[in-house]
Amino acid sequence: MTTQRSRTDIAWLTLLLLVGATALSMWLRLPKxxxxxxxxxxxxxxxxxxxxxxxxxxxxPAGWRLSIGSGIAVVAGLALAxxx
Amino acid sequence: MSDAALPGETDEGAWPLFRGLQGxxxxxxxxxxxFAVFAAMLCAFAIARRLNPDVFAAGQxxxxxxxxxxxxxxxxxxxxxAARASLAxxxxxxxxxxxxxxxxxxxGLCFLVVKGVEYAGLVGAGHGxxxxxxxxxxxxxxxxxALHVVLGIVILAVVAWAADREAIETGVAFWHAVDLIWIxxxxxxxxxx
Numbered sequence: 001m002t003t004q005r006s007r008t009d010i011a012w013l014t015l016l017l018l019v020g021a022t023a024l025s026m027w028l029r030l031p032k033x034x035x036x037x038x039x040x041x042x043x044x045x046x047x048x049x050x051x052x053x054x055x056x057x058x059x060x061p062a063g064w065r066l067s068i069g070s071g072i073a074v075v076a077g078l079a080l081a082x083x084x
Numbered sequence: 085m086s087d088a089a090l091p092g093e094t095d096e097g098a099w100p101l102f103r104g105l106q107g108x109x110x111x112x113x114x115x116x117x118x119f120a121v122f123a124a125m126l127c128a129f130a131i132a133r134r135l136n137p138d139v140f141a142a143g144q145x146x147x148x149x150x151x152x153x154x155x156x157x158x159x160x161x162x163x164x165x166a167a168r169a170s171l172a173x174x175x176x177x178x179x180x181x182x183x184x185x186x187x188x189x190x191x192g193l194c195f196l197v198v199k200g201v202e203y204a205g206l207v208g209a210g211h212g213x214x215x216x217x218x219x220x221x222x223x224x225x226x227x228x229x230a231l232h233v234v235l236g237i238v239i240l241a242v243v244a245w246a247a248d249r250e251a252i253e254t255g256v257a258f259w260h261a262v263d264l265i266w267i268x269x270x271x272x273x274x275x276x277x
Contacts, residue, residue: 004171005168005171008164008167008168008171009164011164011167012160012161012163012164012167015157015160015164016157016160016161019153019156019157019160022153022271022275023150023153026149026275035275036275036276039271039275039276040271040276042271043267043268043271043272046156046160046267047264047267047268050160050163050260050263050264050267051264053167054163054164054166054167054260054263055106055257055260055261055264056105056106056170056257056260057105059104060104060105061103061104064104064105068119071119071123072264072268074123075123075126075127075268075272076268076271076272078127078130079126079127079129079130079271079272079276080276082130082131082133082134083130083133083276083277084133084134084137084140084141084277
């Protein structure tokens with residue numbers, strides 16, 4: 001239980017770091033193409049943390065992780081591909 | 085009519101597909117439905133942006149990405165509180181679980197306050213549901229999500245009031261789903277493009 005609690009705390013801190021890193025990338029005014037890639041990478045990283053460590057998909061059958069993960073990747077990939 | 089489970093309808097056997105997931109299986113039916121609806125809406129948003137790049141670029145420039153980032157951090161913090169509540173409930177510390185749930189509700193309310201400030205600024209600038217395509221989709225998407233945040237807060241408050249471990253895990257699972265949807269929605273609506 002203590003290990004799970006530590007993992008949850010680390011997940012939260014990592015989420016905050018990813019939000020901060022995204023904000024910093026925007027503040028630095030990176031080139032649009034690079035910024036979009038950073039934004040989508042942060043999106044996927046945050047979604048993975050929330051899915052595995054908060055929503056509990058780490059202990060769920062692999063099919064659930066694969067389905068939800070690939071669904072998020074498809075939406076993010078489509079949004080990136082269609083960004084102007 | 086007896087409440088006793090029929091053969092093959094025990095807790096172990098009735099929902100084999102949902103075994104290993106937190107909370108009640110029916111909540112996962114709802115969560116998967118919500119994911120499908122929001123995925124379709126976000127894909128429609130991305131396609132509409134591709135078809136109307138100028139309208140979307142002008143609209144997105146008027147959004148406050150800083151408030152969106154703040155709300156991402158707020159919702160992540162609320163999700164963390166809810167996750168700690170779930171862990172406390174699993175270890176039988178119901179008092180601690182209720183405290184964490186209360187914290188999750190309070191931080192969740194902060195999300196709504198920030199969203200209200202953001203909406204007030206946009207409405208004050210003359211934008212609304214019946215404005216251009218960007219703001220119509222923006223208010224529909226984020227408003228629909230905000231309604232889910234309200235529903236999630238109500239669910240967390242109900243399970244914090246008096247509920248067992250499974251009910252807490254069920255309510256917390258919904259809250260994390262709302263959190264996950266926002267994590268995808270924020271970059272797609274505020275940042276990409």
